[in-house]
Amino acid sequence: EAGVTQFPSHSVIEKGQTVTLRCDPISGHDNLYWYRRVMGKEIKFLLHFVKESKQDESGMPNNRFLAERTGGTYSTLKVQPAELEDSGVYFCASSPGGGRMDTQYFGPGTRLTVL
């Protein structure tokens, strides 16, 4: 069974540009989460989808971040315009849902560098 995949693995952009990160969850997983670690800080939750619906977006830092999960399959996280402080590693995780105890499985992350 394929794990959670993320694309790209690395992205280097200039301040003010737009970047879109993609996450493909484990097939059949209803729950999809985004987390990030910025330089020197702990891994922090960003938001959570249940299928295509946003269940919890309390961790989204500001309105420059937009997450979507059309069709309830893969998800994208767009940063527009990117700022220097957005640099870090963005992780996606998925879990089965359906009332079972929710173990989250993480992807390898996308390392974003904003210059």
Add this chain to the structure above:
Amino acid sequence: DAKTTQPPSMDCAEGRAANLPCNHSTISGNEYVYWYRQIHSQGPQYIIHGLKNNETNEMASLIITEDRKSSTLILPHATLRDTAVYYCIVRMMNTGFQKLVFGTGTRLLVSP
């Protein structure tokens, strides 16, 4: 916010058992203890979780004290590949949709 306390770092000799402690003195009766680890440049990896009984799987054992205020993750025969940051996380049960709250974890260094 994280509700656990872990030592910032630990060392272990290859082949020996690594015992990673975690304090969660404010844990409530409906919260599980979860352990994840992050090997350098990879995403966090699930290890094990438990409520009040000791648990064992192919990766590790989890020992939870009777009062549930602390726990120990045991890697019975540590290898160099177990070098990672280990996170102890408490989560509510019966709410499968709760986010993970990561603390600073314990950086385990396994040496030859």
